[in-house]
Amino acid sequence: MTRTEETGGHGRIIAGGEAAGEVLVCAEGLSFWGGVDPETGTIIDVHHPNHGASVSGRILLMPTSRGSCSGSGVLLELSLKGLAPAALVFREREEILTLGALVSDRIFGRPLPTISLPDQAYDQLARAERAVISGRRLTADDLAIALVETSAADLRLSETDQALLNGEAGPAARQAMEILCLMAAAEGTAELVDVTRGHIDGCILAHSANLIFAEKMADLGARVSVPTTINAISVDRENWRSQNIPADFGLRASRLADAYVRMGARPTFTCAPYLLDDAPRSGDVIGWSESNAVIFANTVLGARTPKHPDYLDLFIAMTGRAPASGVYTDDGRRPRTIIAVTPPPGPVDDLFWPLLGWLAGRASPDHVPLLTGLEALHPSRDDLKALCAAFGTTSGAPMLHIAGHTPEADLPPAPDARRRSIAAPDFVEAWQELNRGAERIDLVAIGSPHASLSEARRIAELLDGRRCAPSTHLIVTIGRDVLRQARDEGLVDRLNAAGVRLIPDLCWCSVIEPIFPPEAQGLMTNSGKYAHYAHGLSGRHARLGSLADCVEAAVGGRAPDGLPGWLRI
Structure with missing residues (x-):
């Protein structure tokens, strides 16, 4: 028997398929958007330990992803070009790249195996040079890991949900509900939750996949069912022709924006929807994408939304439903890292806040943190905006708490919450970086x-x-x-x-x-x-x-x- 079979360990198949390739291990999470070149598959994030490596054709291991919700679109672009990893392997819950893999498979017929492994099996695979995924088995060197398929069969659905799954509202709504159900199962929840509004992130023409996806869904008859705003796009929609933008790019970027407007979204074209007059309020259950917007909505406004990946945001807006997991739940909003911050002794300026956000993300890359020690400071809304945006570059968490400043900072931390600290030398290091x-x-x-x-x-x-x-x-x-x-x-x-x-x-x-x-x-x-x-x-x-x-x-x-x-x- 192999090592894993002896211990009874097994992994979960989230997106199926066959794969073989060299193992590439990322010790820390990677944002595919801004971190991986969609044209080549090379890691371009200069702050990441694997900078310069290629993910293409590799069995890519990382604890979880981090950063932008747009990583799902970069992964789809790589898949459509034949440059995607051979497979993705995670040890913690991950949504952004998982969603990209499901869209690649279910909507475009390009399987991209995505596996979740327990700690011991993950650590063993990380020491291997090559791996093969075939059927319900992952093998590498003398390691063999049994895999079980993720099933949405136990999901409790409403009559409306079931009607969408049955195709009664058309093929676009059926595909949206199918992928929502698979994501819910992958996230370990048997429930979907109603959302009151959406925000679409995948409307930047960073690559062709966003346009291909949006026009495909619009042509299939996709329509949003809840009020939905649109993120910043790639051109000044009304003036790009006078700005020397290449005509081909300007027209394609406009087509991408138009596709979401055709689907019923409001042409707000902002990455800060919380600045609009009708911003969400505390306790509102919403379905937003765009990392800074999500983190600000949860942290500062007290609304509730996970950091939904690009494309899932559309599916949520179409159905008005989302997997009832993560920060939709009270437990998911509890801090699991406590960061004691020692601010400089004298007055600080507004540079302090983005540096703090960047450092807090590094200290808590995959858990909701609570920052203490800042009670005597007086951050403005703009300071908190800057902090939330910087936090999203180094952490995959969809929110943070700041004692004395954010509405849910009194939530009791998890009993096993980790403790970290940030002091003056850390700010100097962040500034230099x-x-x-x-x-x-x-x-x-x-x-x-x-x-x-x-x-x-x-x-x-x-x-x-x-x-x-x-x-x-x-x-x-x-x-x-x-x-x-x-x-x-x-x-x-x-x-x-x-x-x-x-x-x-x-x-x-x-x-x-x-x-x-x-x-x-x-x-x-x-x-x-x-x-x-x-x-x-x-x-x-x-x-x-x-x-x-x-x-x-x-x-x-x-x-x-x-x-x-x-x-x-």
Whole structure:
């Protein structure tokens, strides 16, 4: 008998298929969006230990994924191009890449085996050089692991759910419900929950798969059944033709946005739907995608939504139903990591918050944390927005708690909650990691996530009649609703007069040349999220600073010299 058969261990098949290949082990989770090149399968996240390795054709092991909900789309793109991993193997619950594998198999007929293994079997497989998945068996060296198929047979469905499964609302709704049921089974729940609204993330033309998927679903007759907003897209929807965007790209990006509008979604085109006038309220059960939006909704607003992968967000909006697991449940919202934060002794600026979010994600990459020690500080909504966005780059968790500041921070931690700490040396390390860029600044990027009205006001105040340097661009990406309010206040005219460019509909996650000035090499941002992903998205390392630092860099053409004052210990 093999080692695993002797211990009685077995794994679960979540998405089936046959596979063989070399084993690639990622000791920490990887965000496929911003972390894997959809054109080559190469890991491009410079902060990841496996940077430079290729996932294509490999048996890819990682504890779970992390980062953006858009990873499912990157995986589908790789699958459609024949560049996907041979198989995915996880040891913890994982939704983003699992959903991408199910869509690849169920909608496009391209199997991508996805397996969940218990700890011992996972550790044994991680020491192997090659592995084979065939039928209900995974073999590697002298290791053989029995596999059982995940079944949705025990799921308790309503009459409406069953009617959708039976195809009574058409093929698109049937496929949506089938995949929802498989995801529920994979997540270990027998229930679906009603949601009151949705938010669609997969509308950025980062690759062809998003357009192929959206138009396929629209052509099949897909329609949302609950109020649904749309994330930022890849072009300024109304003005791209005058912005020297290549016609083919602009038309395809518009077709992608139009496909979701055809399916009944509201053309909000913002990655910060919590800034809209009808933002969710505490206790609302919603079905959102987009990592920063999900984390902010749970953490700051007290609404309830897991970090749904791209494409599952559409299925949830179509059916009004979602797997009743994770942070939909009280237990799923309990902190399982307690992070004691020691802030610097003196006053901090707004750079503190994205650095803290990035560090908190590293300290709790797969569990909801509780941050303590910050009770005497006074973060604004914009500070919390920046923290949540940065947290999502390094953690797969859909929320965090901050003692003294967030509505559910008094939830009792799990009895086995891990304890971690963050202190001044950690902030210095984070600053150094996210400030690899040049000191000369050609481009200042604000609006990842989309800028708020208060941020637009603050930029105008900081400029105080000054202009951006002739060689430095200051570009703010902003939701069209917030832009309308800024225009009504006269802020747009003031900012334009100072050389600031405000662009609606797209955000820095989707900005390409020539909106991203091709000649720009020195890049600065106030976004921990964009500083983390910038090199993978643009080929440029970034500098990260406060909003005041960014404005000074735009006026003077240079980043601040060295650490911020509050970190010079």
